[in-house]
Amino acid sequence: MIPRRNSVEYNPFLIERGTRPLLVAHGGGNLEFPGNTLEALFNTYSVYPNAMFELDVNMTRDGVIILSHCTTLDRRTNVQGNIHDWYYTDLIAQEVNFNFFSPIRNGVRIDPEILIPFTNYAGRTVTPRDVSYPYGVRPRHDTIFLATTLEEVITTFPNNTISVEIKQRGEIGLAALDTVIDMMVRLDARYNTFGRMVLASFHSEIFERLVELRATHPNLMFSPNESGLITLYMTHWVGLDWIYNTPITMIQIPTRQGSLPLDTRLFIRAVQRHNIAVHYWTINNEEDMRHLIAQGADGITTGRPTLLKSILDELFP
16 A cells, blocks of 8 residues: 655644544534534533534624634624624624524625524523533623624634634635634744644635745644545545645545545545545434444534434444
8 A cells, every 4th residue: 555645743633543533613612502602612612522513604893703504693682784894892882692593695795684593403591591611601692692703712712623614704714714814823833823823725825825824833733625636535536645745634524525425434544544634514313423433533513412422422432
């Protein structure tokens, strides 16, 4: 067998074969509490303190990186507009509530008058008071899920690994990436940001900038966009993955891409031989969780951390 090149030397997201995979909370655990909120993260932390957080970020008009899956506020909040058109200070002053899941079209709420409150996987509404907080921590607000900044996450959970996806694109997305990098540099000495954070984006211009940034930040960890994943898969498929040397730390993938199965043990092993971790999303049912654990996945990204934790405890007592 031709030896595979290590894409990176240090990889905290790769597990030893036969050991417990990483529990990765999608949006912080977005089927148990509203996704990309500090409260969802505290809930997951109460379930499993060693969880990894998978988060989405956008930059506000005043240059603050906040958590949000959407680039607009229409779906997840009680207000409307592009996140980049809002000041973070106004989001807080107006107590904008990130506790909704309303239908949108092209990022805009279909009916501005209709707001659908978040309900969890069991169909229940939740409040910040329903979270099991660590000793000494109190809810930020009794009823409202306030905007959460990436810096709050980094400093509140100093030991958890974090995946950060840049959602905005173009010049705004690139500016958001630069702001995230500057934050990581500023906080690294105290919070080990370059040792526990991995960055990602579906947008090619963001991924290209990430590759470039390795020249000045050699410890920067990131995952590929879709074209990078296709390149990795195709080199594996034709038996030439030994030539692959893009410096990625992990791939974050579904179990299938069209007609291509991505959850085979052969593919997982091929990627891992490059010292690249294989994480799957978004896995919310028990059967799929058990299947991926058996296949040797390094991480399982789920909106239901409580369910995955119970399975991991059973299989890895």
